Amino acid sequence: MxxxxxxxxxxxxxxxxxxxxxxxxxxxxxxxxxxxxxxxxxxxxxxxxxxxxxxxxxxxxxxxxxxxxxxxxxxxxxxxxxxxxxxxxxxxxxxxxxxxxxxxxxxxxxxxxxxxxxxxxxxxxxxxxxxxxxxxxxxxxxxxxxxxxxxxxxxxxxxxxxxxxxxxxxxxxxxxxxxxxxxxxxxxxxxxxxxxxxxxxxxxxxxxxxxxxxxxxxxxxxxxxxxxxxxxxxxxxxxxxxxxxxxxxxxxxxxxxxxxxxxxxxxxxxxxxxxxxxxxxxxxVELPGRFQVLPGRPSVIFDVAHNPHAASALAQNLGNMGFHPYTYAVFGSMQDKDVDGVIAAMAGHIDHWCLAALPSPRSAHTAQLALAVEQHRPADAREGEWSSSQFADPAKAFANAMSRAGENDRIVVFGSFYTVAGVMAARKSSLH
Structure with a gap:
């Protein structure tokens, strides 16, 4: 027994x-x-x-x-x-x-x-x-x-x-x-x-x-x-x-x-x-991770948008937020998702992509994400105003975004629940 x-x-x-x-x-x-x-x-x-x-x-x-x-x-x-x-x-x-x-x-x-x-x-x-x-x-x-x-x-x-x-x-x-x-x-x-x-x-x-x-x-x-x-x-x-x-x-x-x-x-x-x-x-009403805007600067937004329908809603919400010089994305996804559809919906709102591997065997490889992001690179993106980088986990991707973002910029943490959870956990441990 x-x-x-x-x-x-x-x-x-x-x-x-x-x-x-x-x-x-x-x-x-x-x-x-x-x-x-x-x-x-x-x-x-x-x-x-x-x-x-x-x-x-x-x-x-x-x-x-x-x-x-x-x-x-x-x-x-x-x-x-x-x-x-x-x-x-x-x-x-x-x-x-x-x-x-x-x-x-x-x-x-x-x-x-x-x-x-x-x-x-x-x-x-x-x-x-x-x-x-x-x-x-x-x-x-x-x-x-x-x-x-x-x-x-x-x-x-x-x-x-x-x-x-x-x-x-x-x-x-x-x-x-x-x-x-x-x-x-x-x-x-x-x-x-x-x-x-x-x-x-x-x-x-x-x-x-x-x-x-x-x-x-x-x-x-x-x-x-x-x-x-x-x-x-x-x-x-x-x-x-x-x-x-x-x-x-x-x-x-x-x-x-x-x-x-x-x-x-x-x-x-x-x-x-x-x-x-x-x-x-x-x-x-409160619900973590659904267009959750954290207090402080730069603006940090958590959203578990992981399919094109949700990503379109997130893009619309970002468009309604007012002006931010640059927007950084901390993004990770599962490989069975419509990654291209999600990135296409968000591409017009993101200047710098921080791509994260996730702690799951189903995680999409960051190289695969980078390829999809590159395909949606804006034609008018100028040197230094658009970038894509890859990280071993969401915490490292978020730390990089925080180190680069100005106080009037914003950071959007989105994609899989694992992406948002990884950054939540990193922020919680840094506060203790």
Whole structure:
């Protein structure tokens, strides 16, 4: 009989070692069997959020508003930047090591000889932890796709798909129609299914209609409008006016906020929320790594934009920031991403590229990134005003950018979560 780990780092190391080769194993039969053996179920409304981009922001807004309204909120969000505990929050507080170890032990005791991937195992553990805390509402972020994601063994009371774009093509398909079908897999018969993508794939709409889900489409069932000072939400039966803009910056955040308010409209009888709680929830919401502008000079921006859709939004947000003499990029990516598409979207806003290798076997080589960057070099780039350099890790790339940037310049740390996490960790250690 194997002795189980007694610390969280040891548990995570064990789970990683079990699946050194296979990180993703599509299909829900194994997860469902363990879920049933555990007796895992939620005794409260469950909101499930999928999407190519925007799902983390939508989850964070829902959590913030519902906490202001006095509800006990359980949140599963991913991935994490510095500590695994970031993935599980109860009432806005990170889950403790002890609570996570107990949850891991519960999954291990129930899985018998069923093989689970790292993601499946940890997803079951965190959902068990959240359900055991007896929250008033649970918010679950889907990892990859929807239909075959481990989170989808739970039947959500409200499902949200934020956006559908090209990403994870090895698993989800190469078109928005194929990916839209996968994301629509979280919809349930007779239950509200919200989509805040302004141009939803026909496959998503068709699947919702085929299973008899109650489909809420942006522009048809709910909408938003606004000026520079404030914005308004309109749903099927509820209007919310004179709302503050979310503290999360960026052009797409009103799409995410509107989806969150549509979910709250759906649940208004079970979880009533007042106007002031919505306002303060949006103003107070925080989410690291989503167009996160740090205080101080030079300006430093963290953004986990790792696909062309997200990179276009980041480029638009940078364009709205005002004048900076030079912009430095600290950029690293996984090799299975559309690296060229991301760089193309950002090329017009970057003067100096600091390219980083990432601590993952899937990391794109910096030489490959440099080649792609060179292809998008502006034709009018003058000597000394454009450059590309390569570094062994994000911390070294960031240190180089900091050493060169003037106080009125800006540094954009973007790409993979590993890029942002690497710089976050380096900054944290330098402050201690």
């Amino acid at each position: 194997q002795t189980l780990p007694t610390t969280l780092p040891d548990w995570l190391a064990l789970l990683e070692s079990r699946h050194a080769e296979v990180h993703i194993n599509m299909g829900l039969d194994r997860v469902r069997a363990v879920k049933q053996a555990m007796g895992l179920r939620f005794g409260c409304p469950v909101i499930m959020v999928a999407g190519t981009n925007g799902k983390g922001s939508t989850c964070a807004m829902l959590e913030s508003i519902l906490l202001r309204a006095g509800y006990k909120v359980g949140l599963y969000i991913k991935p994490h930047f510095l500590d695994f505990n970031e993935r599980a929050r109860i009432n806005g507080e990170l889950a403790s090591d002890a609570a996570l170890i107990d949850a891991f032990n519960a999954v291990e005791a129930s899985r018998t000889d069923i093989d689970l991937t790292y993601f499946e195992f940890t997803t079951l553990a965190i959902m068990h932890l959240l359900a055991g805390a007896k929250p008033d509402v649970a918010i679950l972020e889907v990892g990859l796709g929807g239909r075959l994601d481990a989170v989808n063994v739970i039947d959500a009371d409200v499902s949200i798909v934020t956006s559908v774009d090209i990403d994870h093509t090895d698993f989800l398909g190469t078109t928005r129609e194929a990916i839209g079908f996968e994301k629509a897999g979280i919809f349930r018969t007779g239950k509200p299914a919200i989509c805040s993508d302004p141009v939803p794939p026909a496959s998503l709409v068709a699947h919702a209609e085929a299973i008899g889900a109650d489909l809420w489409l942006l522009g048809r069932d709910f909408n938003y409008s606004g000026d520079k000072q404030q914005w308004n939400y309109g749903g099927r039966n509820q209007r919310r006016n004179s709302l503050a803009y979310p503290s999360l910056r960026g052009a797409n955040q009103l799409l995410n906020a509107a989806a969150a308010l549509a979910a709250l409209e759906v649940l208004r009888l079970e979880l009533p929320v007042g106007a002031q709680e919505v306002r303060s929830g949006l103003v107070m």
